[in-house]
Amino acid sequence: MHSTFLCYRTHSLTVSKRMILLFRGTPHCPEKEGSEEEEAQQCYKRELEQIKGKWEKASVSLAGRGLMGNLLKVLACAELEHGQIVFLDFEHAQPTEAETAVWNQVSAVLEEAHGILAELQSYSGAGQEIREAIQNPNDLQLQEKAWNAVCPLVAKLKRFYEFSLRLENALRSLLEALTSPPYAPMQHLEREQALAKQFAEILHFTLSFDELKMTNPAIQNDFSYYRRTISRNRLNNQQLEAENEVNNEMANRMSLFYAEATPMLKTLSNATTKFVSENKTLPIEDTTDCLSTMACVCRVMLETPEYRCRFTNTDTMLFCMRVMVGVIILYDHVHPVGAFAKTSKIDMKGCIKVLKEQPSNSVEGLLNALRYTTRHLNDDSTSKQIRALLQ
Structure with missing residues (x-):
């Protein structure tokens, strides 16, 4: 993908509808003033063809500068109040001085994201050990084997859940930065491109995580077995060491989290809704x-x-x-x-x-x-x- 794209759209070629073009602002068209709608339509068509021609020439030049090195070279184009364009380059965006504090906070969270996905992708579960333990309830050795297999997996699931809380806080910080006065939303996207890039990275991680989770039933099976075992031992007045790491309150929150089909996306959706409801003046x-x-x-x-x-x-x-x-x-x-x-x-x-x-x-x-x-x-x-x- 080249470093820039042309994004243009016409709702229809009527004067009352705005056009998105490559350059900022609506095209200047002297004939439009005082003319009939048909003449204005033809004027817009001519301007569009001229701009497309300029873009094609520019593309030839840009093609020689190399293709993107990784996933994040994006030109975003957005329609503003008067047909203006906002360009966002997600590959080369570097934080400005005003962005640095939020960027550093979010960056620290995103640095963990690749490791979280790698752990989830390799999550194989303790299905075999659990089945053997259930089929042989009186075999203490098999019970212990299943428990020892499940405990480190539950600790891993706890880390995933705790990461979702940090991701939620990171999203909130980005929303605050990208929507705060005195700038309009599209001005924020233009001025704070490094933060917009991080917003996209959070969404990419979120959907990646949820896709992996949805295709791995071992996650809920392991956690269900863990909770059943904890409950059974409580009835027998036994305290298991693993409870110190995942207490009952934490287990309840984790259970609600993993019960969702797309838990990370649900977390972000709730966080965004909460952000809007708490900022009533926004x-x-x-x-x-x-x-x-x-x-x-x-x-x-x-x-x-x-x-x-x-x-x-x-x-x-x-x-x-x-x-x-x-x-x-x-x-x-x-x-x-x-x-x-x-x-x-x-x-x-x-x-x-x-x-x-x-x-x-x-x-x-x-x-x-x-x-x-x-x-x-x-x-x-x-x-x-x-x-x-x-x-």
Whole structure:
């Protein structure tokens, strides 16, 4: 993927609708003033062709500067109040002095993310030991073997849960930075690109974690066996050493966490909703506009062949899909009418179609996240077409 992309869109070629173009601001068109709508339409068409031509020349120059080194080279384009454009370069963004404090805090959390995913990916569970213990309840040796196999796994599950709490705090810090006055949401995205990059990385991790969790039933099986064993020993007035690490209160919270189909995404959704409700002086749009912008960007990159062919590997595609789905779900939880309503700023049909064009094994977890973790999918305001797309 080259270092920049052209993102333009026309709702229709009418004067009353705004256009997204490569350069900031709406194109200057002298003929438009006092002209009829048809003349204005032709003017806009001519300006668009001129800008596209300039972009094609620029692309040739940019092509020689090398392809992206990893997943995060993204140009985001967002429509502002007067058709302006915000560009976000997620690969090269470095924190400014104003961003540094929040960036350092979030960076410390994200440094753990790769290790968490690696541990979860290698999580094999204690299924064999548990089955043998259940089938031979009077064999103390097998009971001890199962317990010794489960305890380190539960400690690992505790670390995952505790990481979700740190991720929640990191998200809150980013939301505060990206929505605080006096700047409008899109100005924040332009000024604080390093924080926007971290926001995307959090979403990428979240969807990655949840996809792994959804395909690994051993997690809940191990934890259920652990809790049953603890309860049984309490009835027998026995205290197990593992209880010191995972007490009853912690076990209850972990149980609720892992009962969710997508626990990390649920954590972020709750955190975003809480952030909005606690900041009553902050317009909801300040948060939802940031989310809808990122969803639009990812969709355009994925659905446009000339952009998609520039991706150097499939991981880039997956990154964009995960971020897109993540911001859709957060938007749906925060916005009063959600992401599926006709008034939504997210093109849900386009987003779903982009996902369904990919190999099913790579997107089924993402489609399930849209099916089961969104809030407004089954509202009466959701069109039958969108529901059918998610069947």
